[in-house]
Amino acid sequence: MVAFDVEQARRETRGCVEHIHFNNAGASLPPMPVANALYAYLREEEEHGGYEVMARRAAELDHFYTAAAKLLNCSADEIAFADSATRAWNAAFYAFDFQPGDRILASSAEYGSSLVALLHQAKRLGVEISWVPDDPTGQIDINSLESQIDRRVKLICLTQVPSGGGLINPAAEVGKVAKTAGIPYLLDACQALGQMPVDVDHLGCDLLCGTGRKFLRGPRGTGLLYVRKKLLEKLEPNQLNHYAAPLLSAKSYQLRSDAKRFECWERSYAAQLALGVAIDYALAWGLEAISERVRFLATSLRQKLAGIDGVTLTDQGLEHCAIVTFFSAQLPAKQLQQQLALRQINTSTVPFSANPVSSEKLHHPALLRASLHYYNTVEEVECFVAELKQLL
Ligand SMILES: Cc1ncc(COP(=O)(O)O)c(C=O)c1O
Incomplete structure (x- = not known):
């Protein structure tokens, strides 16, 4: 060791x-460098004003995206800041234009909040949720996953590490199936981030959500979404705002080309900066x-x-x-x-x-x-x- x-x-x-x-x-x-960065930023806001601090700390705030990209082995424009993993997962999931009869394959490890969203879309849109069975050890059964693929499947969802046990699902194996079938793959890496290497190319996922406060040791109220560039171009967020889609005139807007199309302008900038520090800290270990x-x-x-x-x-x-x-x-x-x-x-x-x-x-x-x-x-x-x- x-x-x-x-x-x-x-x-x-x-x-x-x-x-x-x-x-x-x-x-x-949280480790001291993370907590100290958070407190110092808040103190600066108290003394100088939120907008003013944001302007002068722009490069450090932007560092969150580069740090997250390094953590996940992707590019910074494929990263969106979110205030939780739930928010990130929902932003990705609700961006799909599901039609009645479409199928979504999901694992038995899905988190409760994702289950609610799946049931919600099933009820609202008439999509079909198919639960991929586990193999005898209790992890997702890759053969069953393969056998369930058909033309109606529009998304594969997997939770890599569920919150209620030691299971590590074979996320990269799922990635291979998704890639061969050409089906988008949404990975919940909430409990994996900061606990083990998470490389989106190795895992083969197209979308990934994570949270800051768990094994990454970041502040509460932070999370992130990764969207693979190829999919990003096709995926229109379910809700827009003038940060995600800047106004061109009073009659038109232009959707951002990067993953920030899934963000809002207002957030805790102190927490975003501190999450960047937490990611650097994890990478240093x-x-x-x-x-x-x-x-x-x-x-x-x-x-x-x-x-x-x-x-x-x-x-x-x-x-x-x-x-x-x-x-x-x-x-x-x-x-x-x-x-x-x-x-x-x-x-x-x-x-x-x-x-x-x-x-x-x-x-x-x-x-x-x-x-x-x-x-x-x-x-x-x-x-x-x-x-x-x-x-x-
Ligand atoms: C596997 C998994 N996914 C998603 C979430 C939701 O994360 P958040 O509370 O940051 O929205 C959790 C939280 O415990 C989780 O364990």
Whole structure:
């Protein structure tokens, strides 16, 4: 394993002094450079005015796009800033001009909010949502996906890492199927960004959404949308405004040619700048190194949990990430979470809305979620397990 300077990571993370933060799939602790950039920008706005700061910090604000492009291996004009992954996913999804009878293929890992949007369009437009079955390990079944392709399929949706478990879906395999069939591919990489390398060319996705506050360690209220240039030209946002489509006269506008056609002018510029800093920070650690470190910690936690009587791990798929979910025969997840919180250990439970399709299929009781990041330590894992043993 590549040496990882955990001490430095912890020195630069104020929040890890008082807590064991195992809620990184909810929102991770921002590192000092990110938090400081955010506070400084807000202070400057307070002292000089929002528009004035925006003008003089234009280059740094613009840096967000270059940083995101580097993170995803695309070009800066294929990136739009969004205030959440939901907003980014919806912007992409609702831009498709679906017709009655069109089919959308989706995975059982889709996030609750995306499911609502899918059901909404099915109801409104008469499109058909086809759920691609999982293979026996619980990840998307590539053969079934291939066999479901026909002329009516207009979009393939996949969540790479669902929020309710360790599953990493074979997103690049899905990309190959989508490319061969010439069908647009929308990837929800919300839990993957900042946790592992996410390269849009390798994954073969045409659209990708992500959020800032999770494994990227950015501020809340931030996210991004990637749109492949070839598709961008064809995709008209469902809603326009005078930033997405500048006015040419009182009678006409021109849609922007870049992904900013999915943006609004007003947003938290402080948060946009800080998200750029968070991306730089993640890139400086290296996504391969981060992925290796979080998997090492999560594997150690899984092994220890497997040795506790009455604890059932619920990971699906072949490859497992930093999100560890389980239930206990002794205590419901909500009580466990509350008890752990009293001991300064942050975890979360998995709501039904996180993965509704797979939750209905798997029938698990409520799950406790311990999601780890690289600034967590082996000692924290041991402490977590010891506290858990006392509670059970
Ligand atoms: C897999 C996945 N997709 C999408 C989202 C939505 O992200 P946001 O809350 O930033 O809209 C989440 C949030 O938990 C998620 O886990």
